[in-house]
Amino acid sequence: MAGAPQVCPFRLDAKAEILFLGTEPVALGRRAVALLRLLVERAGTPVSKEMLIEAAWPGLAIEESNLTVQIAALRRVFGEQPDGVNWIETLRGHGYRYVGSPIPIANAFGPSVRAHSAPAQPDKPSVAVLPFLELGIGTDHEYFTDGMVEDIITTLSRFRSLFVIARNSSFVYKGKTVDIKQVGRELGVRYVVEGSVRKTDRELRVAVQLVDAESGYQLWSERYDRELADVFAVQDEIARAVVSTLPGRLEDAGRDIAIRKQTSSMTAYDFVLLGNEQWRRLNRNGLVEARERFRSAVALDQNYARAHANIAWTTVCAAFLEMPAGMSLHDALREIETALDLDDSDAWSHGVFAQLLFLRKEDGRAEMHFNRALALNPNDADVAAVFANILVYWGRWREALEWIGTAKRLNPFPPNLYHWYHALALYSGRQYQDAIEVLQGARSLHCWSYGLRAACHARIGMFDAARSDLNWFVRERHRELHENGEPVPLDDLDLAGRRVDRYRHAADRRHLLDGLRKAGLGTMSISSKACEY
16 A cells, blocks of 8 residues: 655755755756756656656757766755655666656746757947858868968957857858758848959959848848958958948947958968868867977968967977977067067967966966957957866856857857856866756867866766766876876876866865865776776
């Protein structure tokens, strides 16, 4: 005979996305709460993995392991109740089913499964520039068209009156047949620029159009038949035409947007575009090859500011990735100072200088140049994201969360590093479950993402998950050191030394190290397993 039904000690606030045990909030992230809400709403009924993933990660393609981690977190919470470990059943090949005590749901407005909510449009004209089609160019020259589009995005981004989507998110659509209305919804923009390029050794033909993404109506189109050497003028003309066509922005069209000092050498420009393709690989060989391309550009044009800035960037990037730079910070400083002497109005150069100054522990000057970069280009998602990362190391994680939020809105399909910056800020704020969820949104995890997630898991008592992540972290750090020709330290705690030393406050250094220690860093069992490459 069944016993009398138990009064459930839990309640779920759907609006706040919080599960309460009595009057105390339970340490669960919003994705776990979203899963629980759907399971409870359909109590006693199988819920497919697909439905659960859509409820917790709407519109995202994620690995099934992310779902497993969140279900495990729920079971851990329920496991403290009599028979609570059995409240969520696994249905092999189908999904899960909730069979526990009924959990009241408060402030529930509508069902938990809903259409993916697109980013809200900002309160100023919003634009995305899609990758242009290459006509008759061939894959060996795609870098030219991509670089041209990137320069148009950069030029548009300098207008404070516009909201411009970052290159990384626009280029998600490269090579795809797109529905302009869908692009507008997914990126949260009102206007979309698309076009095509045909390039020969001497001539350039560019066709471009501006489309209202809500109606699909073409607002403006133009075709440019020019000599190849006029590529920079074409880029600026396109940007000016786009701005002047947008409602209410006619007054901006007269602004001098061709501010950046470009080169008169098309070969030097080619070298910079090729170098940009190389450094984005974010590995040692890519940075070395990129630096040689940029040096070749400088050899052709000593006054090419962007080439000087990019030489410095390869060293800064290597330092942040903990790779051998092949060039000293002092030499990088000379290059970036040259770049700014040639063109003090380039936001990218100020951003590179700011990061270099941080590495030199000149924090006051670093912040000044971050602010200068963001003033020159308020739509630069990458500078906003990196600034967020540096703010964490300065102990200002609340400000970091604001800036990474800005970066992710400008870049709705962000690179994985954005998720790392975001999670690091959340860890500093003791929001460990939220940090784990942010990292699970990444398409893949790099070495330090595993290390941070290990520390987060350990902080909330999920030691098996922490140990698994830590094994990955140590193994990857050993591999990196091996590839860089550096010795593996005897004490695995030293694997975290460089990263921990970036924090300016001792309490923040201890906080990260203690989390890694809780996960098991420094124990022989972890080290011996991780040494197997």
